[in-house]
Amino acid sequence: MLDIGDEAASLIFSLVVNDGFESSLADEVTVTVNAPANSRPLSDAGDNQSVSSGSSVILDGGGSSDADGQDLGYLWTQISGPSVVLSDATSIRPTFTAPLLDIGDEVASLIFSLVVDDGIDSSLADVVVVTVQPPGVVAPVADAGVHQLVTSGSLVSLDGRGSQATGSGSNLVSYRWTQVSGMSVTLTDVNQVEPQFVAPCYQLVRQVRNWYLHWLYMMVCQILFQQR
DSSP: OOOOOOOOOOEEEEEEOOOOOOOOOOOEEEEEEEOOOOOBBBBOOOOEEEEEEOOOOOOOOOOOOOOOOOEEEEEEEESSOOOOOOSSSTSSSSSEEEOOOOOOOOEEEEEEEEEEESSBHHHOOOOEEEEEOOOOOOOBBOOOOOOOOOTTEEEEEOOOOTTOOOOOTTOOOOOOOOSSSSOOOOOOOSSSSSSSEEEEHHHTTTTSSSHHHHHHHHHHHHHHHOOO
């Protein structure tokens, strides 16, 4: 029994005949036995993928096959896109790290080919496309600080330092404070991370019923505090 890849075997037979008086010269016949034909293996580089910037990616050649049941060798090759390093280009499932993209960058397409061989023949190449998505725009998180209990007429500092930019590679570029309720006060700078104001002189102001006098007293209160 010959196996796939074995060389052909030649069987030679000799025939001599006799008519009762003499024997003939020998005649030979050759029978050539060929090994079973090899079937070319089929490569399968897996489904196309869409991945996040900087993520770990696994290529999958597990769908490749050989009709003769022979063991396969694998060879992955990157044929386009930003260059990456495969963990093992001869592995059935190599890994790599997707390129780092910034917010606003275009998607990156990486194309890989897979060729398998059964030790006799190599398959045709199959390709897989890995699309790398840039980070999405994620809204920052505002943190106006902890609640405060202060003394009337004292200098109060608001604190927005706990605010965070949540997008990859992004930074906070502006702040905007707005008073939404309560007795009106004047912030030193509504665009600062830590603006200040003078707490209302409430115990005295609440006794002033005239709105103009109310406002005037508040101004005097703040000026006097700043001159301390």
